[in-house]
Amino acid sequence: MNAVSTHLDRRFRDAAAGEGLLDAAYDLVDSPVGQLLVAASKRGLCRISYDAEPERELERLARDFGVRVLRSPKPIDPARRELDEYFEGKRRSFDLDVDVTLLADFNRRVLRELARVPYGEIVTYGELAARAARPRAARAVGMVMNRNPLPIVLPCHRVVGANGKLTGYAGGLDRKEQLLRLEGAIL
């Protein structure tokens, strides 16, 4: 048999990451809210995608971080472990480096405030805008949530409309509801 064995394939993928040759490593992670495509750059976690179409996602990663994009499980293991713990209800906050260097200042500022919203709590778009020192920018905050590159870890599911309605979620409202229920924020 002259086929590349799983072992050999894995060995190469590990070595590529181990030698620091990747602009972005990614892997698929199973979760109760569906399969996630999770990617990490040299700086940290850089993408979590729901319903990823690999072709498009890899192109995007290559454009944003560089062409050396390779599926490689090892660099994703810490995120996989923390996500597993989160979904088992054993983890309430994430302890992972994140790479948001590509985002605009405003988006970074909003996401920094978002990261401080505790497990199981809810804020409105307007409140989050106020915390990011832009009290009138609720709509812009909605856009930042919509384009959040790291859903779940940066908990945009905890942000709701002024009337308490869930409003929207890039991964679909069902998932938003599922995450909030897991955290005990809604019944």
Added chain:
Amino acid sequence: MTLPPFERFYEQHREEIFGFLVRRLGRDRAEDAFQETFLRALRAYPKLRHGEHLRAWAYTIASRIAIDEHRRPRADADLPELESLDGRPAFAQLEHLADQLPPTERAAVVLRYGYDLDYADIGAALGSNATAARQAASAGIRRLRQKELG
């Protein structure tokens, strides 16, 4: 053609490159050579300016590594070293000479006479077949001869 993400390049070429290395080196040594081929490709990848001829590029790297492997004495066998007779390896001289040939002819000449690949492998590397590879190699050689005479 833009350079695809490395994952695509790797998926598309890993099987045939491994098959090629197994034919040249045997299965055991092919595994190390395989890893080295794609690590080397990964290091050089961002410097490529476009996504053309990636297959031939992968074969070129694999061929070089196969030649290096051949030269390396094996711990488990006592084989004579057939290829290290004089200083500069054939492929290095040829690559220089063939520099001005059109890309397909250049690749065919270098892979055939520099790396000693058979026409089936060259055809695979160029995305054509053995017959087309043979034609490209002889066209390249004719062109080189003309240059030498003129």
